[in-house]
Amino acid sequence: MNNYDAYIFDFDYTLADATNPIVESFNYAFDKLNLKRASYKDIVNTIGIPLGEAYTLLTGDKSEESVNLFKKYQKEKSDQITVKQTVFIGEAKKVLETLKSNDKKIGIVSSRWGQRINDILVNLDARDLVDIIIGTEHVEKYKPNPEGLFKIIDMMEAKNVLYIGDSYIDAETAQNAKVDFVGVTTGTTPREKLERYPNVAVLDDIAGLLEI
Incomplete structure (x- = not known):
């Protein structure tokens, strides 16, 4: 990795x-x-x-x-x-498990209500795979404002961060926060639009994250 x-x-x-x-x-x-x-x-x-x-x-x-x-x-x-x-997409749970087993810090920054994400992860038997969740109730300004990313990076005391998302909004958030970005094409933003933003990679499958 x-x-x-x-x-x-x-x-x-x-x-x-x-x-x-x-x-x-x-x-x-x-x-x-x-x-x-x-x-x-x-x-x-x-x-x-x-x-x-x-x-x-x-x-x-x-x-x-x-x-x-x-x-x-x-x-x-x-x-x-x-x-x-709500279900995981493809190998998403395996990706989280692999990152966790390699002692990586794992977080979520979403435009969804954070408590809902927490409950979904509990239902999917995956809450222990995510260290911190930042949802709309935790910020004053939503993505692409980088407030949520800045907040979670500070809470994690992280030094070198990768943000992964499916949307041009996520790409703009990473750009605004000046952190590396990986796009995934499992959402509604087409590959060519994601590739317009600074990126480490644009993947068709999140499992490819483990090969970067």
């Missing part, structure tokens, strides 16, 4: 796939608000974006009241289904 002492991951579409519960909880919230349901593809394209911004992108509605109601209803449904329906 390289001389990185810390490997920090995005969550959705980098380590895990929660597509079905995300789509279901979004459309549940739209139903509660008497709004037209969004298409599967349109909702998927907002994954990785903070919830309020995703709502505005899908509806054009910026009102604080509507955004807060959407968040409330989305969470209501998500609480019921997300933990049990």
Whole structure:
């Protein structure tokens, strides 16, 4: 392995796939608000974006009241289904296990609620593989602002960091934090867009991380 002492991951579409519960909880919230349901593809394209911004992108509605109601209803449904329906992508768990066995520090910085990630990892019998989780409740400014990365790097006392993500937002976050980046094409951002940003590699499978 390289001389990185810390490997920090995005969550959705980098380590895990929660597509079905995300789509279901979004459309549940739209139903509660008497709004037209969004298409599967349109909702998927907002994954990785903070919830309020995703709502505005899908509806054009910026009102604080509507955004807060959407968040409330989305969470209501998500609480019921997300933990049990989220799965690892490919060899993601093996990658975490291998890094852990090599005494690497492992963290997650995500635009998802951190407690939800914690619960998902517990359900997947993998919570002990991740040292620190930084979610939206832990920062004031969301990605691509590097606040979350800076915070976790400081908490880990890490010296040489690699950030791994599936989105151009992750690439911009790494660039803003001035840390090395590996892109994975398991999300909605195409390879050619990820390759426009400074990167160590762009991988089709996160298992390739162990070969860098």
